[in-house]
Amino acid sequence: MQFPTNASAGSILLAAMDQASDRLARAFLQQLVHEERKRLKIGQRSNSYAYEDEVALDNDAVEQIVAQDEADRPETAHVPIPADLAAVAVMLARAVAAETGLVRRLRREAPVVSLATNVSDLVEPVRIVAEKCLFQPQAKIVDLAVGRAGRELTRRHAALFVCDGIGSEARPDKGNEAIRAALHVRIPIVGIAPDPMRQLPRDLTRSSEHRIALTNLDQAGLALVIEAVVGGTPSRKIDPDLLRMIDIADLPVAFRRTGTPDACIEALERIVAAKAEFLGDGPPLEVLDGYGEAKIWGLAAAADLQAYRAGRLGWEEIDHRGLLLSGPPGVGKTSFAKALAKSARVPLVVTSVAEWNASSYLSGTLQAIRKVFARARSQAPCILFIDELDGISDRAQIHGDYVQYWTQIVNLFLELLAGVDERPGVVVVAATNHPQRIDPAVKRAGRLDREIEVGKPDTTALASIFRHHLGGEILANIPTLPLALAARGMTGADVEAFVRRAKGTARRAGREVSMDDLLDEIRQGRRSLPSSVRRRVAIHEAGHAIVAHALQFGEVAHLSMYDDGGEACLEFVTDGGATLPRVEAALSCILAGRIAEEIEFGAGSIGSGNGPTSDLAKATQLARDIELRFGLGHLGNIHLEPTAGELITIPGLLPAMRDRLYRAGELARRIITDHRLALQAIARELDENGYLSRQEIEAALSGITSVSDAGMAECKLHLVEEQ
Known part of the structure; x- marks a missing residue:
């Protein structure tokens, strides 16, 4: 194949540069071998003299054999160099050779030369090689x-x-x-420092x-190091993904008990793979549930990183560079980072603000921050996960003697975070339980400019999380939905604990894990609803679904039954374009549960009005807003903020609210009465299964005719005539 002239010239130039850097690297290694020989000879002489002070050498036959063996050893025998020094020699030689x-x-x-080691651990070996x-x-x-x-x-x-x-x-x-x-x-x-x-x-x-910096080891550089340690070059290369993750400290550990070049590669692969989070047994992001918008962001970031690794996408084109995950403890923020790294097939560098602050001195904290960013740069492309980010204070909230201390920490973090062009390939994901405590500058464009809240998983997600922790063998053919319903409001961390404790109970009893083991752990003595109450709750939730469908008020996402009640999850958007008929439809949907109870059982229960988040509380608040905030009531175009005693002090307000609630309830009553068979069928299925999905609800409601705004107006006219 013929290459263009400029490409051929570039290839020749790169080859010449590689040869020059390898030539200098070999010279550095040869110099270290020379120094090592001198050290060994001096050590042999000093050891002999010290030994002769205690016991005559002639009296120890074994020592005579060892001494003779050392004396007979040819000068050409391979002298191994410490692996970390050999690696630093190669890296330093390449950095120097790159400067003409x-x-x-x-x-x-x-x-005058300044040399950046990026991490403090390399400063001392660089000093030795430089000298x-x-x-x-x-x-x-x-x-x-x-x-x-x-x-x-x-x-x-x-x-x-x-x-x-x-x-x-x-x-x-x-x-x-x-x-x-x-x-x-x-x-x-020559100045030597991490930064x-x-x-x-x-x-x-x-x-x-000259401002130079240590370069990472490539395949050829690693081969030089192995040759310096064991005297030969390996016949195969290491996995490129693992090569990027090698720390200098890994080399002495990997090469300690190896005698051949290929054995060095194998040992290094084992050690590095053991610390590679993205190669672990955890699931990729694609199969995880309960992350919502965060999962969408993560899958896009993973695709971008894969394209970046393959050279199909430039770093400047990637828009998924930073994410702030917020949410309560236990929702799986750390698991998200691990799954993201696995999906992107890149390393995961994990740190936390608590880890940074473990140092007794400010300089140590600052160095810890620099070190973790340097480590991420050396392993790029990668995910840098920072936990407990709220540990870095908001500068506006810092007072007293620690202002200067914390300000330096925040400023350095912001500087490193903002330098996206200086950390190509590093996607930063930070987690916090308290996003309000984080300095606003952290969330500015170019830093962690995307914040996504991860809430507690819903029923469907909980069922998937249970299946993940149970695996494919435990309760393999039994649905986990009843477990998810019992664990309503719990987190993924709670599910992991439930499964672990249930396994322990079954193991001690010498049997397999049962559904009762898991339910006992979840409920912790809490009783489920009596059958009569459960039937009422099912009717209540079915009433919400029927009226919402008939009035075309949003969509019913699911109906659920729990140990302490039920839930009709309605998805709808209320914005400034909502009219009075839409708001009144919302009122009818809210009241539909209690109305369904009245129709089926002859009376409603107190559960509809039990607390400030109950159906009646929500309906009353909405009726008040129609009159006083939305300008749609009998007072006309008026807006009043809530005040104590307003229901009594504003003439006609309470009767107007009562009439509006009555009409909304009667509209729900007519709809439910017309579709009572559907109400009973949905409630019966919900009572039996504990959960109905969107598709199941839509199938059950397919025969119910929707009521238009005009139909609602006509219905309200009939109600007024009846009154």
Whole structure:
């Protein structure tokens, strides 16, 4: 195949750059091998001298064998390098090689370089490699961050300024005197820190001619590390998804007991896969229920991340970059993040504000925040999940001695959150139980600019959650709907606990889990409704459904029966365009449950008016609003806010409300009376099953004729004539 001229030139240039970086990486590794040989020889001599002080070497035959073996070992035998140092050497060599002429300048001139390690854990190994590899062999290397070395420098020195970013000295206003002294002598200076601009002396970063950062290990880099550790290169590559998740700390653990290159790859895959949340046993987002709008957002984000990984979509084109999940405890906010990562097939980086604040010092907290964002950048594309976000205070609510402390934390978090272009591929999902406590700046455009509340799961979602936790073997052919109905108002975390405790009960009894085990855990001694009351509740809820359908007032999503009552879930939208007939239809729907009881049993129950959220309370409030807020009552165009005693002090208000409620109730009565057989059939099915879905309700109501606004007006005229 013939490539275009410019593409061929680009490929050749990239190949040349790769060869140059690998050449320098091999040179760094060779230098570390040389240093390791010297260390081993010195160690052997010092150990022998120390041993001779205690016991004569001639008296220990085993030691003589070991000493002879070491003496006979050829110089060409492979000397392993510590895996973490080897990895850092490769990463540092590639960062230096990417800057044209930098390696020569470090050996021949006096450049000023700032090096970002991104995480504090790499600062010390980078210092070791820098001391051994960056400068001329005869150079005297000093750390300007330690002592008063800046006043004793000569042209024979090379200077480091090493800062792990944790201590109180990690500030741009510290260490500048030593830097100025080194600049005056004109020696090479290399500053090493996780975040040089915030942690190195200001004079160093201002004078830096080269700003470099450690690169991630790629397949070729990992092969170099393995070769340095075990003396050979692997015959296969590691999974690219796992490669992005490797931490330097994983390498010594993985390579500790391996003797061949391929064994290194296998051990590394096991260790990294064990910590990969997205490769776990949890379900993907596609099969989870109860997340509503959050699930829609998550599936879109997962699709975008997959397209981004495949190169079909640029980061600047992705609009699902940040999400704030709010909701009560136990609704599955953490499970959502895990499922999202699994659906997107990307790593999940998990942290929390409590984890950030575990440090005793402000600098430690700030470094923890930087570290987790750096970790997410190194594993991108990925999901960064931040739990307990309300732990970062709203700056407007901070007072007293801690204003400066918390302000720095909030400002750093906002800065890292806003830098979406500096963290390509990192989708941030944060969770909170108290969204009102979060600084408004966190929710601004470009940060966590989408907030979705995750409520407690409905009946259908609870049934699915029960099935997930029960698996495919426990109660496999038994529907979980009765469990969901009994667990109304519970969360996914509650369901997990119910199932776990029921399994424990069955295990101790030496039998399989039964439905009664689960219901006992859910109810905790709570009794279900008596059959007579349950029948009344079923009639009540069926009445709501029939009138809502006849008056075309929204849609009935479902009818449910619970241990303590029932529910008719009506989906409707009331906006500024609603007219009086629509509002009166709402009144009839609200009163329909009590009217159905009166028709079927001869009297209504007190349940319709039991509490401020009861049917009668809602209907009374709506009738009052018609008269005093909506301008649709006998007082005409008027709007009054609620005041104490208004039902008594405003002439004619109470009779007007009573008449309106009466007419709405009578309209419901006529509809239910005309369709009493349907009422009884729906109630009977609801009583038996405990739940009717939208489709089942629509099928049962298919024979009921809808009442138009004109029909409602005619009906109301007949009612007035009857009165």
